[in-house]
Amino acid sequence: MMRAIQISKTGGPEVLKCVEVPVPPPGSGQVLVKIAASGVNFIDTYLREGRYAADLPFIPGQEAAGIVQEIGEDVIGFNPGDRVAWNGTRGTYAEFACAPARDLLHVPEGISFEDAAAVLLQGLTAHYLACDTFAIRPGDTVLIHAGAGGVGLLLTQMAKMLGARVLTTVSTEAKAKLSRAAGADHVINYAVQNFVERVTTATGGALLPVVYDSVGKSTFEDSLRCLRPRGLLALYGASSGAVPPFDLIRLSQMGSLYVTRPTLKDYVTTRAELERRAEEVFALVATGRLNVRIGHRYKLVDAEQAHRDLEGRRTTGKVLLISG
Numbered sequence: 001m002m003r004a005i006q007i008s009k010t011g012g013p014e015v016l017k018c019v020e021v022p023v024p025p026p027g028s029g030q031v032l033v034k035i036a037a038s039g040v041n042f043i044d045t046y047l048r049e050g051r052y053a054a055d056l057p058f059i060p061g062q063e064a065a066g067i068v069q070e071i072g073e074d075v076i077g078f079n080p081g082d083r084v085a086w087n088g089t090r091g092t093y094a095e096f097a098c099a100p101a102r103d104l105l106h107v108p109e110g111i112s113f114e115d116a117a118a119v120l121l122q123g124l125t126a127h128y129l130a131c132d133t134f135a136i137r138p139g140d141t142v143l144i145h146a147g148a149g150g151v152g153l154l155l156t157q158m159a160k161m162l163g164a165r166v167l168t169t170v171s172t173e174a175k176a177k178l179s180r181a182a183g184a185d186h187v188i189n190y191a192v193q194n195f196v197e198r199v200t201t202a203t204g205g206a207l208l209p210v211v212y213d214s215v216g217k218s219t220f221e222d223s224l225r226c227l228r229p230r231g232l233l234a235l236y237g238a239s240s241g242a243v244p245p246f247d248l249i250r251l252s253q254m255g256s257l258y259v260t261r262p263t264l265k266d267y268v269t270t271r272a273e274l275e276r277r278a279e280e281v282f283a284l285v286a287t288g289r290l291n292v293r294i295g296h297r298y299k300l301v302d303a304e305q306a307h308r309d310l311e312g313r314r315t316t317g318k319v320l321l322i323s324g
Contacts, residue, residue, distance in 0.1 A: 004094035005303045005321075008057040010050030013307040016060070016093075018300070023096045026072035030098045033084060036113035038092040039063035039121055040298075040306050040319040041150075042214075042239055047090075048307065051242070054090075060303075061092030061321070064099075065107060065116035075101045083107040085116040087124070088265065093303055095323050102271060105278045110286050118318035119154070119292045121264065123281040125236065126154035128267035130162060133234045133260060134210040138163030141203055143195075143211045143226055145219055146239065147184055148175035150318040153293055155212060156182040161289065167202055169195050169219075171313055178293070178316050196222045210234060217241035229255035236262050239313070293317030 006019045026032040044060045046052045065085035068078055078084065078101055086103045107116045129151075130136050136159055144159070146152045147168025159166050160183040168184040170176045176187045188198040199208065207228035213219055214237030223233050235243065251257045268274040284290035295317030298306040302321075309315050 002095040003300060004059045004091075005061070005300065006057050006059055007048055010048060010056070013048070013304045013311070015048060016304045016307060018303070021059075021094075024091075024098045026070055026075075026098050028073045029075060029101055030072040031068055031075060031078050031084070031101050031104055032070040032072075032096060032098050033064065033066045033086075034069050034096055035064045035066040035092060035094060035323045037065055037117035037323070038094075038300075038321045039087075039117050040303075040310060040321060041121055042237055042310070044093075045307055045311055046238075059091040059094050059097075061094070062090045063087040063117060063121045064092035064097060065113040065120070066323075069096065071101075072098075077101065078104060078106075083109075083113070083116075085113075085120050087121045093300065093321060095300070103274075105275070108282050108286055111282060114294055114297075114320060114322075115285060115292050116282075117320060118150070118294050119281060119285055119290075120278070122150040122318065123154055123285070123290070123292075124268065124277050125151050125264055126158050127277050127281055128262065128264065129155055129212055129234055129236060130158040132267060133236075133262050134212075134232050136162040136164045136210075139165075140209055141165040141167065141206070143167045143169070143199060143208055143223075144184075145169045145190075145211070145213045145215045145223070146237075147179035147182070147187060148316045149214065150293075150295075151214060151236075153178065153182045153317055154290065156184050157290055167199060167208075175316055182291070182293075190219075194222075195219075196225050199226050207231065212236065214238075215240045216243050220246075224250075224254055224257060224259075227255065227257050230258070231255065232258040232260065234260055234262060239311075294320055296320070297322050
């Protein structure tokens with residue numbers, strides 16, 4: 001038996017219940033992993049709320065790192081004792097989980113399980129946003145909302161590596177300090193400042209080629225106002241809620257703008273692409289060029305509080321559940 005967090009009905013953080021369930025046996029093509037650390041992400045809250053459909057009951061979480069315990073039939077390339085991490089298969093809010101071998105990545109020596117679990121989803125997200133959704137070039141000025149969040153801190157660092165001038169928004173002065181430490185050139189506290197005005201002041205009136213927005217409902221309209229003609233709004237999250245229905249004709253009226261709603265699975269469509277992105281991200285971590293800030297660690301049994309703090313914007317950096 002193992003401890004796991006289970007959702008039997010959708011709703012608020014209170015529906016996250018710690019239960020005893022059997023350790024799952026690995027099926028064909030699967031690997032059983034003893035989990036050391038599991039990432040807590042906003043997609044977990046969307047599934048918990050029922051915003052994204054899921055069959056009940058289920059164990060949330062889809063990002064973890066740990067040690068291979070057992071392999072199923074037809075598994076090649078992994079053995080018991082291997083250090084691994086993965087993202088994309090639900091069930092990681094638990095002491096053990098099964099994952100498809102096709103999703104697993106070997107964790108290089110020198111990278112801890114906590115760092116591996118902390119950087120995988122958010123690091124790969126920052127990578128595709130900066131390199132593919134909008135390929136940042138030297139001299140670009142970009143705006144990153146939630147600059148002290150897990151993705152925000154990593155995306156800021158990657159944008160700086162690519163030669164960008166980085167503007168960020170945050171909600172407190174403490175978060176502003178973290179954003180500046182990650183390399184942000186100009187930090188805006190959007191709890192007390194109008195970020196459109198602050199952006200145009202910081203740029204001398206120039207508009208931006210791209211806005212990276214993980215906040216959604218409360219920032220969407222003003223994010224569009226920050227864009228130059230043919231600029232791109234990369235809406236990759238909705239921490240403040242879903243964006244209301246939007247008349248697309250307005251994009252032409254505001255300068256032939258582009259809006260995209262990217263998600264990681266479409267940027268790792270092949271095993272080769274997944275490995276390439278992961279290798280680049282892990283290499284940046286291993287060499288110290290990319291700093292992974294683990295802002296909050298919770299015990300597995302405290303998953304409810306982790307969700308409350310994440311949704312209440314009381315967290316910075318990465319949020320982890322620690323097994324054991």
